[in-house]
Amino acid sequence: MNDFIKLEGIQHQFEKEQVLKSVDLAIPQGQLFGLLGPSGSGKTTMVKIMIGLLNPTKGTVSIDNTEMPSLKQLQQIGYMAQNDALYSELTGRQNLEFFASIYGIPKKERTARVNEAAKIVNLNDHLNKTLEHYSGGMKRRMSLAVALLHRPSLLILDEPTVGIDPVLRASIWKDLKKIQAAGTTIIITTHVMDEAEKCDELALLRDGYMIAKGSPAELKEKSNTETIEGAFLYFGKSQQVEVG
């Protein structure tokens, strides 16, 4: 498989604090790739650098052989931020329609796409409410729907399942698998270990270092542990950079 996303020598510094300390990462097309790490480990920074919302202090990012930031690539990316980033005065439908027109979805298709995205996150019945009346979990789902609207070929989701109940979480994972099966590359950040198990490959992040990379099975085998959590502890101690 060819490398769809390539991060080379990425370093990032906020004022004096070094958030990312030299990260090299390649993600093949079609993968469901997980960035696993505790809060403050640099997951969000890394995701923002990937799509060009942050200029790294050093290093380059390219997606599909195009250096980021690139407006052309952004059209192919669906992004779900950690904060919900929605307009609370507007209804669910108005929010979706707004982003649909930003992504240039033709008017004729817009309603169908809005309904399609809302259906995935199970919000069809709530589209006419303003977001002020949404619960936290509903806003999370709406934010995910926005990311899915334009059928992107790369989906970047920053902590997508926080605050979502287990039933819906399971159904969202099922949908993510379905979206992946249709050819979409998915990058997901999480700090939940059992979610990490569902990814094809994982990068473990800690204190701005990538301490390990590999499939969940490989990571467990290499660290001689039963769980991802155990693997995380093992690699955290040894601070190794590359596995598998």
Added chain:
Amino acid sequence: MRVNAIIKRIVQQMLGDKRSTALMFIAPLFVMTLLWLVLDMEEYEPVIALTDVPDSIQEVLEEQDASFSKMTMEEAEVALKRQEIDAQFAWKNQQMNITMEGSDPTATSAVQRVLNEASKQMNPGNLQVDIKFLHGSTDVKLFDNVGPVLIGFFVFFFTFIIGGVSFLRERTQGTLERLLATPLKRWEIVTGYLSGFGIFIILQSIIVAAFSIYVLDIYMAGSFLAVILIAILLAITALSLGTLLSAYAKNEFQMIQFIPIVIVPQVFFAGIFHTESIAWLDAFGKIMPLYYGADALKEVMIRGQQLSDVWGDIGILIGFSVVFILLNIAALKRHRKL
């Protein structure tokens, strides 16, 4: 087009937030009305006590705009202390002795005016004057003089607040970053924002100007269209300045902190006070957009000038807007370098 999507969204948001919309349209009218009530009042009529004043003089005095009552020395002294009267006129040794209460300059000058008028009547023929007005008339009261400045100021102030805070909220709630994660170009975001609010700004300018001129009957010698156009230009400057400064505020509170620093000083240099005598102060005023907006409004409303007479002011306002808009587009680079 994507810019249209932003415009449509802003209109939906404003209609959804009825209170902010009301603030934009009704608050300026409310404050203008209050100022009109305060500034457009008849002149203050002083209350004066007379002690032993001869009847011939009292007759002349009573023709003036003031209320008089006869008091003894002792009564008048007490009344002055209690601030029940503004002054005491006492006749002693063929001479008028006047004691002012003196704490209120308006009352003091009103008493002096009464004295002047009365002495003019008693010694006619001192100086015959016939006053002509190049602009305005004796009917131009304080409110008419500062009114054009106030129209400019309120349009500027409310646009700055609403535009600045709502752009700030885009930043704080993450939607601005979300927009920059789409293929939207930076200029499209700024243009969409300015045009979306532009609709409300134009309405606001029309309403504030029409209300001041037709309801409050502010002195108006020029064309209504010229006033609207200047008000709109001023508002666009305020909007682009507000959105620009919102980049340097972390929250709404920090945005409000720009009011005493950026907005209030502009009033002092917009022609309500005379700053010409201090050169450096006057020069300071010339870096402020409101200075030019207010000047143009005054020229049109009080002196009846045409737009072509104030093209200098208009050009500078457009210049301010263009610079602020370009800086806005550049400020978004902080988020995405493309």
